[in-house]
Amino acid sequence: MTWPCNSHLDCLTMEKFGLLSLLLLMLNASADELIPGLVKDLIYVEKNLSWYFARKYCNNLYGDLFSMSDENDLKNLSGSAKQLSWIGLYSWYPLWNWIDDTRANYFNWYEPGDCATINRNGFWYEMSCDKRSDLVCYRFPESLVVFIGGWPWTNCKRYCQDNYDGFPIIRNLNDNTDISASIQDFAWIGLTKVSEGPLKDTWQWVNGESLTYSNWYKPFFCAVMDWRGFWYDRVCFEEHQFVCFRKINSTEFMLVNENKIWSESQTHCKLYNMTLVMVKTQEEINALMGYIHGIYGSFVDDLYFWIGLYNDPWHWVNSNSKIRNWHSMQPDHKDFRNNPMEGFPSCVASMDGEWFDGPCTEPLPFFCLATVRSMILVSEPKSWEEALEHCRGTYVDLASLVSDEEQQVAQRKIKHVKNDYVWIGLRFLAGSWFWVYGDSLEYENWADGGQPQCPVPYRCGALNVTNGNWEARPCEERLDFLCFQK
Template identity: 30%
Template sequence: MFRSSHFRQRFCDQILVKGSDNRVQHYHFVNINLSWTDAQTYCRENYTDLATIDNMEEMKRLTESVDTDYTGEAWIGLKKGTSWRWQWSSGEGVNNWSLPGGWTCSVFFPSNCFYGINATWNFTLINQQIKWFAAQNYCRHSYTDLATVRKKEDNDLIHKMFNTSWAWIGLFRDTWEWSDLSNSSFRNWKMGQNDSVGTACALAQVTWPGTWDMTPCDEKHPFICYDDNLILVNRSMTWNEALNYCRTHHSDLASVHNEEIQYWVSRRAEKASTDHVWLGLRFSCYLNFWFWVSAENVCYQNWAPNNISNSNLCGTTGAVQSKDPHYWVSLPETKELNFICTKCPSKADPRTQYLQNCHKCV
């Protein structure tokens, strides 16, 4: 037991000291003028898709990815659709415990901002009569965002804290859709954008704060793609078969080392056809602890509450739930599930190849 616990702690200490970049999603600025549809095709052929942004932190990372002198606008993966949908300003999904009839966003109300991440909220009433978009902009610059009301208890808390008839929260409705079919509700529109225009796509300013314009999709602009290192394989295999498949066709079964990777793994797992999805997680009977097949120990953990014991785990491997809350569970390695692979990064620069192909056509 001393050997296994000592080895585990030493391994985790080494990972913390190393400080490697474990980001799953990477943005790529492409300084080629294309229409939105052609930019989408380019990104899908050379990366994953046009950029999807989930929150202000990602928006900042996107602007920092543009390492040229270009300071204009670039296409992102947002296009106007036809189906109306309720969404939160913070980018979280909407729980259907209560949906309003709706107010027009041009009405003047006070607003509720919040500090906090995940389950920790501190609501603050801003007693200024302003429009919804102005309230959103104020909250993002001075707090975190307009209030996200996750459950009835949050709603009751707001009513008890503030004696006011109406106040803006972060709930809004629009028809915009992401190219990769993500359900992200994050929006960062410039003030005064007219959402009544017909076919339109989103252009993002590549300098901070990266606000967005609505523009006809046939205009030609540079664009931003994203690439990630995770691939969901919608085929059911045993854990060993999945491991061999990933190592043959990609790189390896996925390892999860922090909350950001867990977030992206969860997004991939939601599209699986099985209740659980294999990860590159295995239990060592000899050393009596879990390890990743990428030769790293399990430092970050997200086990289901009833799955924390190390007893009788020989022959078991790790999977993630395909639905919320996306906990890890131990399952027999003979069970057949979908799985997530990590992808080998491309060494070739697709921008150079694209320009060479265009030159051949001229």
């Protein structure tokens, strides 16, 4: 909005008077150069984008998708959106951790599977070679023949070699998609473990090629142990007995003959000032086995015990935080309509602060994380110049808004103010608007799309509480105001 002057002389007179007033005010200000503190801020973007495009949007405008480093970040997220909205957590290669937050580097997995199958969703599974499964044979040029019936891996290999051009080799995602689309359930692929030599226990294709592409099925798992001390990965929502332990002067075990899911088992152990058992060496496994055998004897078939080992395929963008706030029974590797999601990467959306995993391609609104200067709302109505004195005496200065991030921060700060306007550090003098803190006026958010020119007597800048627009107001008006904090 523009307020016309009666004459050019009126404008000059007002400018000189206002400039003198402001210079006197600046001379009385503290000589110390104070710098506002920096804070992380949550930016909610109500655009429906896939996780990947949401991250690109945040990278271009703010910083990155919202990731958490402490409990305060989790509190900021809680209640911020009533609909599913992306955050910066995604599923990647799983790493096994003990519940004391140490990385597992000793394992005792029971792995009888030396051959590989593929399922109709494209995931690969280790399987004992003498089990029966369907097979896919390769026929030149570039066609597949599928046989349903169920033969061991060796028989299938021989059949494909004798009658066709052998097992197909999967070198990339296109190969994987073509083969998985042609089968009904599971089928052998030409991948097996090397049994001897320097490459022993590594995977290799039947034609001698090394493994350059893979798609092993690795969802969220926790570990159980059998009576022999071997470990197995199990879905964490299965129910098993469990062993609690603690180490003070000696190791103390406690077997709990109740079937619980993994997280409930850990909670139960904490009631006794214990945790789920951790066995990080062969000696510790032997000690635990001695305890189990003392209770059950030497052979108990189909009996498994939770131990304190879990894999976590979830990673924050630009953060190593272990903070998690899953909704009950999440993550379940299903989409947001409860359909199985095998064969697709997973990303995490939040609703009412709780987290849900789902396909990264789903279009949803999202949270960005930006680093902005710290502001505080002072709810003491003052004139613009009194507000300036207060900010410089108690904090740093009247706040400048030099980006969309800071604009959004300011709007959230003032949303409960009862007046229509709040002072910010904008001032009109010598024919132009400027920030009193000295920031550049490249970013603007004026009402009606432009700066008010020669706005007698409206020469001080304020935020409209309703829409966040900048407007020129009489400097003597008494309003709440935003200050930069140290």
